[in-house]
Amino acid sequence: xxxxxxxxxxxxxxxxxxxxxxxxxxxxxxxxxxxxxxxxxxxxxxxxxxxxxxxxxxxxxxxxxxxxxxxxxxxxxxxxxxxxxxxxxxxxxxxxxxxxxxxxxxxxxxxxxxxxxxxxxxxxxxxxxxxxxxxxxxxxxxxxxxxxxxxxxxxxxxxxxxxxxxxxxxxxxxxxxxxxxxxxxxxxxxxxxxxxxxxxxxxxxxxxxxxxxxxxxxxxxxxxxxxxxxxxxxxxxxxxxxxxxxxxxxxxxxxxxxxxxxxxxxxxxxxxxxxxxxxxxxxxxxxxxxxxxxxxxxxxxxxxxxxxxxxxxxxxxxxxxxxxxxxxxxxxxxxxxxxxxxxxxxxxxxxxxxxxxxxxxxxxxxxxxxxxxxxxxxxxxxxxxxxxxxxxxxxxxxxxxxxxxxxxxxxxxxxxxxxxxxxxxxxxxxxxxxxxxxxxxxxxxxxxxxxxxxxxxxxxxxxxxxxxxxxxxxxxxxxxxxxxxxxxxxxxxxxxxxxxxxxxxxxxxxxxxxxxxxxxxxxxxxxxxxxxxxxxxxxxxxxxxxxxxxxxxxxxxxxxxxxxxxxxxxxxxxxxxxxxxxxxxxxxxxxxxxxxxxxxxxxxxxxxxxxxxxxxxxxxxxxxxxxxxxxxxxxxxxxxxxxxxxxxxxxxxxxxxxxxxxxxxxxxxxxxxxxxxxxxxxxxxxxxxxxxxxxxxxxxxxxxxxxxxxxxxxxxxxxxxxxxxxxxxxxxxxxxxxxxxxxxxxxxxxxxxxxxxxxxxxxxxxxxxxxxxxxx
Ligand SMILES: *[C@@H]1O[C@H](CO)[C@@H](O)[C@H](O)[C@H]1NC(C)=O
Ligand SMILES: *[C@@H]1O[C@H](CO)[C@@H](O)[C@H](O)[C@H]1NC(C)=O
Ligand SMILES: *[C@@H]1O[C@H](CO)[C@@H](O)[C@H](O)[C@H]1NC(C)=O
Ligand SMILES: *[C@@H]1O[C@H](CO)[C@@H](O)[C@H](O)[C@H]1NC(C)=O
Ligand SMILES: *[C@@H]1O[C@H](CO)[C@@H](O)[C@H](O)[C@H]1NC(C)=O
Numbered sequence: 001x002x003x004x005x006x007x008x009x010x011x012x013x014x015x016x017x018x019x020x021x022x023x024x025x026x027x028x029x030x031x032x033x034x035x036x037x038x039x040x041x042x043x044x045x046x047x048x049x050x051x052x053x054x055x056x057x058x059x060x061x062x063x064x065x066x067x068x069x070x071x072x073x074x075x076x077x078x079x080x081x082x083x084x085x086x087x088x089x090x091x092x093x094x095x096x097x098x099x100x101x102x103x104x105x106x107x108x109x110x111x112x113x114x115x116x117x118x119x120x121x122x123x124x125x126x127x128x129x130x131x132x133x134x135x136x137x138x139x140x141x142x143x144x145x146x147x148x149x150x151x152x153x154x155x156x157x158x159x160x161x162x163x164x165x166x167x168x169x170x171x172x173x174x175x176x177x178x179x180x181x182x183x184x185x186x187x188x189x190x191x192x193x194x195x196x197x198x199x200x201x202x203x204x205x206x207x208x209x210x211x212x213x214x215x216x217x218x219x220x221x222x223x224x225x226x227x228x229x230x231x232x233x234x235x236x237x238x239x240x241x242x243x244x245x246x247x248x249x250x251x252x253x254x255x256x257x258x259x260x261x262x263x264x265x266x267x268x269x270x271x272x273x274x275x276x277x278x279x280x281x282x283x284x285x286x287x288x289x290x291x292x293x294x295x296x297x298x299x300x301x302x303x304x305x306x307x308x309x310x311x312x313x314x315x316x317x318x319x320x321x322x323x324x325x326x327x328x329x330x331x332x333x334x335x336x337x338x339x340x341x342x343x344x345x346x347x348x349x350x351x352x353x354x355x356x357x358x359x360x361x362x363x364x365x366x367x368x369x370x371x372x373x374x375x376x377x378x379x380x381x382x383x384x385x386x387x388x389x390x391x392x393x394x395x396x397x398x399x400x401x402x403x404x405x406x407x408x409x410x411x412x413x414x415x416x417x418x419x420x421x422x423x424x425x426x427x428x429x430x431x432x433x434x435x436x437x438x439x440x441x442x443x444x445x446x447x448x449x450x451x452x453x454x455x456x457x458x459x460x461x462x463x464x465x466x467x468x469x470x471x472x473x474x475x476x477x478x479x480x481x482x483x484x485x486x487x488x489x490x491x492x493x494x495x496x497x498x499x500x501x502x503x504x505x506x507x508x509x510x511x512x513x514x515x516x517x518x519x520x521x522x523x524x525x526x527x528x529x530x531x532x533x534x535x536x537x538x539x540x541x542x543x544x545x546x547x548x549x550x551x552x553x554x555x556x557x558x559x560x561x562x563x564x565x566x567x568x569x570x571x572x573x574x575x576x577x578x579x580x581x582x583x584x585x586x587x588x589x590x591x592x593x594x595x596x597x598x599x600x601x602x603x604x605x606x607x608x609x610x611x612x613x614x615x616x617x618x619x620x621x622x623x624x625x626x627x628x629x630x631x632x633x634x635x636x637x638x639x640x641x642x643x644x645x646x647x648x649x650x651x652x653x654x655x656x657x658x659x660x661x662x663x664x665x666x667x668x669x670x671x672x673x674x675x676x677x678x679x680x681x682x683x684x685x686x687x688x689x690x691x692x693x694x695x696x697x698x699x700x701x702x703x704x705x706x707x708x709x710x711x712x713x714x715x716x717x718x719x720x721x722x723x724x725x726x727x728x729x730x731x732x733x734x735x736x737x738x739x740x741x742x743x744x745x746x747x748x749x750x751x752x753x754x755x756x757x758x759x760x761x762x763x764x765x766x767x768x769x770x771x772x773x774x775x776x
Contacts, residue, residue, distance in 0.1 A: 041253055041307065044075055044101050044133035045245045046172055049621030053091070053171045055080040060171070061090045064153075073132045074169050079103065081167035085155025089168055092148045096176030096629075097140035099247065100151060100168065105130040107163030113137050114150040122154065126161045131252075133169055138247045140628040141221045144176055144591075174621050213636035214569075216588035220265030221628040223248030224258045225619070226612035228684040229599040230281060230289065234736060235263055235325045237601070237609065238270075240291060240684075242277030243309050245619040247628070253307040259327045262603055265630070268327055273334050274312030278367065280348050280410075281682040282690055285356025285718040286744045287321035289682075290383060291332070292360055293345035295367060296764050305618060310336070311762040313344035313366065316383055321720075323736065336761040342381050342394050344764045347409035347453055350682070351689050354419040354713035357745035358383045359434060361423065362401045362411050366764055369454050369549065371406055371485060378402040380434070384744075385751040389437040393751030394758060400430050400439050407450045407484035410685045412459035414692075416506060417470040419714045424459060424476055425452045426484065431506065442504070443514045448481045449498045454548040454561070455480035457498070458529040458686040460537050462574050463676075463693040470694075470715055473510070475574070477501040477539060478524040478686075480547055491553040493546035493563040497525035501572070521582050522566050526686050528600040529572075530608055531693045532635060533676050533724045533731035540569040540610060540633070541594035541686075548596050548685070550615040560615035560624045565593035569633065590631060593624050599683045600633075604722065604734040606642075608633040641665035643673075643725045643732040651738045652677070652709040652723070662705045662725050662732070671728035673700045675707045678722045678734065692716065700725075709739065 046052040053059060054076040056068070064087025066080045079102065080089070091098075100113070104127035113121045123136050137151075153166045228240035237260045246254040248269045255269035256276060277295030284290065294312025316339050322330035341360060348363030359382055365375045378401030385393035400423065401408060408425035416422055420440075421432040427450050429442040451457035457479030464470045479498045482491055499522060502515040524542035532538055546562030547553060553561045568589045573581050594600075596615040603609050613627035620626055646661025664673070675698040681691030694716050698707040705725060710716040718740025724731045 042131075042133040043135040043249060043254070044170065045619075047245060047619045047621050047626070049175065049623075049625055051173045051175065053173070054078070055168045055170060059091060060168070063088050063090070069167070075101070075133060076170070079167045079169045081165055082153050083109075083164050085153055085164065088150055088152040090148055090150045091171055092146060093173045094146045094175065095173045096142045096144055097138070097174030098142075098147070098149050099138040099172040100136045100149070101133050101170045101172070102136050102167045103130065103132055103169065104134050104136070105165070107161065107165045109157035109161055109164030109166055110154045111136075111166040112152045112154050114152065115139065115142065116147055117150075124158060125166055126158050128160075135247060135249065139221070140174060140247070141218060141630075176621075213639050214587050215634045216590060216631055217634075218592070218629055218631045220260070220630040221267075222258065222260055222611050222630060223267035223269065223628065224255050225597065225614045225626050225628060226599050227597045227614065228276070228279065228281060228291070228682070229601050229609070229611060230682045231262075231601055231603055231680045232259070232289065232319075233323045233325075234604050236261055236322070236327055237603070238289065238319065239267075239611070240276050240279065240281070242295060243275045243305060243307055245305060254305075256309075257332060259322075259330060260630075262605070262609070270330075270332050272317065272332050273310055274315045274317070274336075275309045276312055276315070276317065278347050278685070279312065279315070279317075280350035280360070280684060280687070280689060282350045282352045282358045283682075283719045284352065284358060284745055285740055286742055287720050287738060289319040290350070290358060291315075291317040291319065292341065292350045292358070292383070293348045293363055295346060311764055313346060313764045314340040314342075314762060316340055338756065340759075340761055341383075342385070342755050342759045343377055343379060345377055347685070348377070349411045349413050349687055349689055351413045351415055351421065352717040352719050353415050353421065353434065354717050355745055356713065356718040356740060357386070359413075359421060361413055362408065362425070364409055369406065369409065369552075371487070373402065373405060376401070376405055376408075384747045385755045387748050387751045388435075393748070393753075393755035396437060398432065398439065400428065400432070400441075401425065404428050407452055407455045409453035410456070410687050411452055412457075412476065412687060413689070414459070414461040414474065415714075415717050416472050417464060417714045422461070422472070422474055422506065424474075426450050426455070442511060445476060445502050446515050446517050447500060449479050449500045449502070450481065450484060451476050451479040453685060455482055455484060456526045456548040456686045458527045458539075458688065460529045460531060460688070461692060462537075463531070463535045463695060464715060465695040466697055467695070471510070472506045473503065473574070474506060475501055475503045475529070475537065475572070477520060477529060478527040478542060480525050482547060488552035489554055491547060491561075493553055493555045493557055493561055495547070496545055497523040497543060499523035516578070518578065518581060521570055521584055522568070524566050525562060526596060526598065527566075528598065528683065528686055529688060530600050530602055531678065531691055532602065533606065533678065533693070533726050533734070534635075534637070534729045535574065535693060537572040537574065538569055538600075538608060538633070539572060540600050540608070541598040542566050543595050550596060551617065558615070558620065558622045558624055559617065560595055562595050562615065565595055565624075567591065567593075588633070592627060592629060592631060594627070595624050597685070598627075601683050602678070602680050604736070606635065606638055606731055606733060608635075637730045640730060641667055642730050643668060643727050645723070645725060645732050645735055648723055648735040648737060651742060652707075652721075654709050654712050654718075654740060657706055657708045659704055659706050661703055662700060663703065664700075664727055668727035668730060674698070674726045675705060676724050676726055676731070677710060677716060677737075677739065678724065679716075679720075680722060690717070713740065
């Protein structure tokens with residue numbers, strides 16, 4: 001079912017070439033972990049688990065007129081070059097990806113790249129400056145198996161070029177994971193799934209019939225590994241990673257952020273100043289997206305490479321709205337001397353609240369997971385900063401985040417209809433009344449299940465509806481019962497994950513009744529819960545055993561702390577009777593493990609985009625490798641006639657009624673029609689921040705929808721959202737809309753000034769020199 005279709009990376013070609021042309025020839029940085037001496041960087045990189053082939057290898061077959069040239073600046077000191085049209089090289093390999101490295105320069109021309117006989121891309125190797133060991137072509141999403149790469153000198157050149165040289169310095173093959181899962185395993189009814197049960201479960205696939213209309217296809221590659229994902233417009237998603245050897249380049253070094261075109265599957269690298277490793281993010285009420293927190297500059301055990309990034313621990317990166325299909329001018333900006341958090345945060349959760357600003361919750365002051373409060377940052381702060389509860393722009397301590405050590409990173413948090421904040425961390429939950437700085441503790445999560453990093457589960461705020469006065473209900477799924485006070489050497493990648501989901505209505509009566517426990521058909525740590533426009537919840541990704549992270553438990557697989565990837569999604573129907581809510585019936589099964597640093601999101605078309613997985617310090621193709629391939633899960637509604645929306649107004653004010661056209665196919669007329677407002681969320685580390693579905697008051701007649709905006713910012717925090725008309729459970733495509741007035745959240749200049757006066761930029765770097773002050 002994983003069909004590779006032919007595609008053209010034309011956009012990628014243009015971008016990578018221009019980036020190389022504009023860039024300095026060799027960026028100087030520290031390119032290895034812990035290195036303190038700058039060394040010159042070039043893109044040639046043989047990731048662990050990949051295999052490099054020099055231009056002189058016997059496996060490269062040259063045809064036509066080629067010359068061997070020698071220089072110490074080439075890999076293995078030689079390249080094969082040709083200026084003749086039609087001269088070509090062929091290379092047959094087994095794997096899922098291949099990269100071609102060679103020179104660029106003023107005498108260079110255009111090559112045609114063929115994969116398996118099909119023209120895939122024209123590559124212009126001209127550059128104003130001579131550049132060595134450049135990545136001229138890459139693909140990472142071939143179907144498993146044998147492929148042939150053919151590079152042909154086209155004889156063409158751009159006008160500026162003084163020649164038609166094309167050369168080959170080296171090729172690098174990605175073998176791809178050898179996990180093979182043929183078809184959907186039968187849904188497991190056993191709640192007590194352990195690592196050993198998995199192997200047994202997977203032996204039965206051959207017999208399972210494929211009956212449903214759910215389909216899964218693999219298409220596209222993210223170019224930078226997808227650690228963080230947010231849909232930003234009808235056409236694009238923002239992908240953010242950490243600093244590492246990604247294939248997509250910018251300014252002559254690997255990029256760690258990109259815009260992914262949901263329609264053409266091309267990627268545009270984004271320039272980022274600081275390391276966004278384990279940052280969080282949210283949109284604000286004016287549509288601007290902020291990306292918050294991250295990682296310090298290269299550290300032995302926290303970062304693999306340093307490509308000139310600065311400390312990201314206090315970073316607030318601004319991505320202004322970028323709604324057009326043309327993303328040429330979209331960029332991320334940051335300037336820590338005037339725009340930053342008060343305190344350093346790694347693994348913080350960021351949520352848009354009822355006034356349209358962002359609450360920045362918890363995290364670690366320098367990353368990592370340790371058995372004490374040394375690095376815990378048990379506070380919240382706001383962006384823009386607030387003068388609130390007697391604290392002017394500075395962090396406010398939450399006892400909840402002190403008491404939930406050790407496993408309390410990336411708290412699960414949702415803004416509730418009454419404006420308060422639900423939070424779950426470790427084995428606990430509470431409601432935080434941020435306006436008055438009061439915590440209301442909720443019952444503990446039953447059966448000792450922990451739900452936040454590194455015992456990662458996921459959470460959803462179930463759909464909100466005027467029918468029950470927007471009663472909010474939380475669902476927490478997966479995670480682990482592993483003791484968070486244990487040292488890594490007593491935790492194993494084979495320790496079973498939890499299959500428990502815990503659900504509670506956040507009304508007095510609901511809290512009184514406590515958490516209702518259900519069991520997923522398979523245990524999962526690091527699952528992703530994706531709200532669908534039908535009101536159901538899709539649970540994908542994750543592992544049957546182990547915990548989040550890499551490099552700190554026993555029985556690691558490669559570096560992965562988790563094993564037994566769960567390959568089959570499961571659908572949860574919140575309105576079905578208990579016991580009948582989970583179903584994997586007819587769900588397609590993937591063969592791509594999606595473990596630590598995986599993501600999934602709904603996209604405007606209605607398909608679910610699944611990407612990422614990287615339980616590695618730096619890009620590695622050893623099991624479990626760094627995953628760039630994207631999968632698209634199509635719910636059955638993608639295959640039928642769907643409602644079609646006319647021009648939807650761009651703004652939806654609170655309590656205001658708007659009208660637009662809807663075209664309902666005959667088959668859906670006279671049925672049950674609902675209008676839903678969704679936030680697809682900002683996804684990272686199994687946290688789907690802001691994810692939300694609100695049923696709107698609406699009526700449909702004569703092809704017109706009258707729909708009334710949510711009552712206030714409690715029901716839907718002001719900011720961007722997506723409108724869909726859902727008829728008989730068949731949704732239209734989603735249209736982006738601005739909920740509220742589209743204005744900036746309140747800016748308190750006094751709070752900003754106080755923050756800037758009382759905190760320093762990039763404190764962590766300072767602390768390395770003189771240890772002390774974190775007074776607040
Ligand atoms: C699975 O969970 C259900 C509901 O919690 C319970 O009734 C059933 O006995 C459990 N099955 C096993 C095998 O533990
Ligand atoms: C960053 O902000 C400071 C203070 O406002 C300003 O002086 C500086 O020019 C800014 N830097 C950049 C690169 O914009
Ligand atoms: C906290 O844990 C770290 C890592 O295990 C250790 O180095 C440090 O000494 C501990 N600090 C305290 C105050 O116990
Ligand atoms: C972690 O700290 C707790 C008490 O704070 C202690 O009981 C436990 O043994 C510690 N674990 C390790 C691995 O040091
Ligand atoms: C939105 O508001 C934030 C916070 O005030 C501000 O930084 C950002 O520039 C604003 N965006 C636009 C497009 O005005």
